[in-house]
Amino acid sequence: MIFNPPRLELARLPTPLQPLDRISEIAGGPRIWIKRDDLTDTIASGNKLRKLEFTVARALSEGADLLVTCGGIQSNHCRATAWVASKLGIRCHLILRGEPPAVADGNLLLDYMLGAKISYAPNNAFANLDKTIGEIKQRYPDKLAYFIPIGASDSTGLWGYIDCCSELKKDFAREKIHPEYIISATGSGGTLGGLIIGIELHRLSAKTIAFNVCDDEAYFLKKISDDFVDWEKRYPDILETSKLPINIIDGYVGPGYGRAEKPVFETIKKVAQLEGVILDPVYTGKAFHAMLQEIASGRFGKSNNIVFIHTGGLYGNFPHRDEFQFRI
Numbered sequence: 001m002i003f004n005p006p007r008l009e010l011a012r013l014p015t016p017l018q019p020l021d022r023i024s025e026i027a028g029g030p031r032i033w034i035k036r037d038d039l040t041d042t043i044a045s046g047n048k049l050r051k052l053e054f055t056v057a058r059a060l061s062e063g064a065d066l067l068v069t070c071g072g073i074q075s076n077h078c079r080a081t082a083w084v085a086s087k088l089g090i091r092c093h094l095i096l097r098g099e100p101p102a103v104a105d106g107n108l109l110l111d112y113m114l115g116a117k118i119s120y121a122p123n124n125a126f127a128n129l130d131k132t133i134g135e136i137k138q139r140y141p142d143k144l145a146y147f148i149p150i151g152a153s154d155s156t157g158l159w160g161y162i163d164c165c166s167e168l169k170k171d172f173a174r175e176k177i178h179p180e181y182i183i184s185a186t187g188s189g190g191t192l193g194g195l196i197i198g199i200e201l202h203r204l205s206a207k208t209i210a211f212n213v214c215d216d217e218a219y220f221l222k223k224i225s226d227d228f229v230d231w232e233k234r235y236p237d238i239l240e241t242s243k244l245p246i247n248i249i250d251g252y253v254g255p256g257y258g259r260a261e262k263p264v265f266e267t268i269k270k271v272a273q274l275e276g277v278i279l280d281p282v283y284t285g286k287a288f289h290a291m292l293q294e295i296a297s298g299r300f301g302k303s304n305n306i307v308f309i310h311t312g313g314l315y316g317n318f319p320h321r322d323e324f325q326f327r328i
């Protein structure tokens, strides 16, 4: 790492970079590689762990002994934060958007198993997050709380994928490839934002593109630009970010965040069966499916190699079990 913000060692790094040759052959475009960030650790697998290494280091340096964060009921980020808290022996309180479900499934089951305290916030309470956070802090008068924004996507969390670019650089050198594109899902912007800065700082020749799984292109352009402004303020004189390209391919959200149509489930099954790689319908499966559509329509026409970042999400499959339509 060229720059040295405080960091904890939580993730198992480096993660493997693997070719998906059976899928590439069917797709008929460039050779598809997959960066296995789903393997950053067994339980807290995924992109969130890379960001939390920096975010939680900052929390601890400020004396925090309670992590408060928020997300959807099946949030991978919340589950990863609950895991980090348990690993470090500190408390965790999650604010999950919505009503309490009848069954604690997928990530939510893990949140409870890891000992996180959970508040359910209907949409209006979630919209008024500052008030909800204030109320939660009052419940822990003897603790110092640190609030981690949704997805750990802020100036500090950006370091996770800035640093991943130094790993990718070594991967590419080892494999003797010069991928034209690095592709990911975007949900709160931190992975894409980190990749954009990281590509620049580590001088990779690839472009990065993300498929949004919620909101729209305009939302992510603003969110990521705002995070860049905060990043430059907090870590001055490293890089001028205002002209960096933010490439979002909009149009694949489908029926909404956390919901997917049949072809996405078919792609997830195909990748599992041909490559032994498990994607998920909320993030990685949706983005991978979108990438295959874009290959089919010729977007990556002249490229030789493209890299898909597998950002995790395994547990998000379980609440969607019926949509896979397996006959038992």
Ligand SMILES: Cc1ncc(COP(=O)(O)O)c(C=O)c1O
Pocket: 046, 047, 075, 076, 077, 151, 153, 185, 186, 187, 188, 189, 190, 191, 192, 283, 284, 311, 312, 313, 314
């Ligand atoms: C499995 C998975 N992949 C991708 C993303 C998107 O990453 P980001 O929030 O950094 O945009 C998330 C979280 O939002 C996630 O949980």
